[in-house]
Amino acid sequence: MKPAIIRAERVEKYYAQPSENRIQVISPTDLSIAEGEIVALLGPSGSGKSTLLRMLTGLSVPSAGKVFWHEKPIAETEINVSIVFQNFALFPWLTVLENVEAPLKARGLDPIERRRRSKHMLDAVGLDGFQAAYPKELSGGMRQRVGFARALVVEPEVLFMDEPFSALDVLTAENLRSELLELWHKKTIPTKSIFLVTHNIEEAVQLADRIIVLGRNPGHVRTDFRVNLQHPRDRKAHAFLDLVDYIYKVLTQPETQPPALPRTADGKRVRDQRLMSYQMLPHARPGGIAGLLELLLDHNGKDDIYRLADDLAFEIDDLLPIVDAASLLGFLTVNEGDAALTPIGIEYANAEILRQKDIFREVAVENVLLLRQIVRAIDAKSDHTVPEEFFHDMLDEQFSEEETQRQLETAINWGRFAELFDFDASRRRFTHPEALQMPPDEDEVVA
Numbered sequence: 001m002k003p004a005i006i007r008a009e010r011v012e013k014y015y016a017q018p019s020e021n022r023i024q025v026i027s028p029t030d031l032s033i034a035e036g037e038i039v040a041l042l043g044p045s046g047s048g049k050s051t052l053l054r055m056l057t058g059l060s061v062p063s064a065g066k067v068f069w070h071e072k073p074i075a076e077t078e079i080n081v082s083i084v085f086q087n088f089a090l091f092p093w094l095t096v097l098e099n100v101e102a103p104l105k106a107r108g109l110d111p112i113e114r115r116r117r118s119k120h121m122l123d124a125v126g127l128d129g130f131q132a133a134y135p136k137e138l139s140g141g142m143r144q145r146v147g148f149a150r151a152l153v154v155e156p157e158v159l160f161m162d163e164p165f166s167a168l169d170v171l172t173a174e175n176l177r178s179e180l181l182e183l184w185h186k187k188t189i190p191t192k193s194i195f196l197v198t199h200n201i202e203e204a205v206q207l208a209d210r211i212i213v214l215g216r217n218p219g220h221v222r223t224d225f226r227v228n229l230q231h232p233r234d235r236k237a238h239a240f241l242d243l244v245d246y247i248y249k250v251l252t253q254p255e256t257q258p259p260a261l262p263r264t265a266d267g268k269r270v271r272d273q274r275l276m277s278y279q280m281l282p283h284a285r286p287g288g289i290a291g292l293l294e295l296l297l298d299h300n301g302k303d304d305i306y307r308l309a310d311d312l313a314f315e316i317d318d319l320l321p322i323v324d325a326a327s328l329l330g331f332l333t334v335n336e337g338d339a340a341l342t343p344i345g346i347e348y349a350n351a352e353i354l355r356q357k358d359i360f361r362e363v364a365v366e367n368v369l370l371l372r373q374i375v376r377a378i379d380a381k382s383d384h385t386v387p388e389e390f391f392h393d394m395l396d397e398q399f400s401e402e403e404t405q406r407q408l409e410t411a412i413n414w415g416r417f418a419e420l421f422d423f424d425a426s427r428r429r430f431t432h433p434e435a436l437q438m439p440p441d442e443d444e445v446v447a
């Protein structure tokens, strides 16, 4: 095996919370990127893909562990990487040519040389003739070509890409992917390795020599394997589909053997989200859950999750939260990448909307601690209202601020659908579902 260009040794990332606790985003992880390979990093939303990319590129300092560039600590050496972002991240006030020249200017290259190199790179990505255009005049696909040209013009040893094709339409993305592969295989670019973060399984199998799949809570490597398929890869070939299916299985299979609970260097308590008192609610809407169950019913109550995603033209990131939510509520079970309806799931899929609400209410209270607590708190209060802040403060012991907001949004959404409670957005209070509109506070009354 070729020597590593970048090597991460037991890197981890955690974030401090207002309390003593810390949120562990990445548990201690070893990972290396070697010369000559395209590595794809897959994983569900929130598994820490971007966080890992940022640590490998030196953009973010690990909370513990080390990252080496050619075996030297990354902070102590000059590294040669560039990153292509999902949202292009171009400078809108600069022309296409000036955007591509920008990193060379930052590296102090003289104007003639930087213009020569930039024009050459614009030609290579098919943008000759667009040098004087501004980003806003270009389509998404063209903008991302500029993104590629700007990343490649510095001749990075490792090219990092964070979901570079996901903001593009299917055909444009396909086109750019094959052009990138061509540049790579024909060695038009001197880049020695490519590291791609994606949530698109087929994209990973199409491009990568090696695929790493992350799991969540906290982020950790679930599998890391080589893809030994010849290029160009045939998406319909058995070997291709087998790999796609395998990755789906890994992503949908519950992890029965959790890795050891991490410890921080200074001995502070690190929370493992698996051991939290609140389970993380998957962000799915009741309508989406019902849609999935109905589709499964049409498929005789059981099907491969990969096939379901294909039927729905969903990407795994869109489908997984719905599958997770349906599983949490007891509507289906997941085994070896297959989802199967449970008896209550079958009843739900066949029911009319009012009966669906009744069933949802029962299973939600039974299975979701947060909803149970909200209902109990409303019942216990004489005015039958509870401030959102109360639950916010409990949740943010365990989740980031952003995730706390998302958890509350999902709880409100589910609670409203099941008519367990209502939410008064102006007062930020949970209320009884049949509560009469409260009169405004006296000081809010305008005389």
Ligand SMILES: Nc1ncnc2c1ncn2[C@@H]1O[C@H](COP(=O)(O)OP(=O)(O)OP(=O)(O)O)[C@@H](O)[C@H]1O
Binding pocket: 015, 023, 025, 043, 044, 045, 046, 047, 048, 049, 050, 051, 052, 199, 400, 401, 402, 403
């Ligand atoms: N500053 C922060 N403070 C607390 N938690 C954070 C912070 N930044 C990120 N996180 C958490 O880290 C986790 C991993 O985030 P990250 O963006 O790396 O995941 P991802 O796999 O790239 O997700 P996606 O596919 O949705 O982009 C998330 O749960 C996120 O809420």
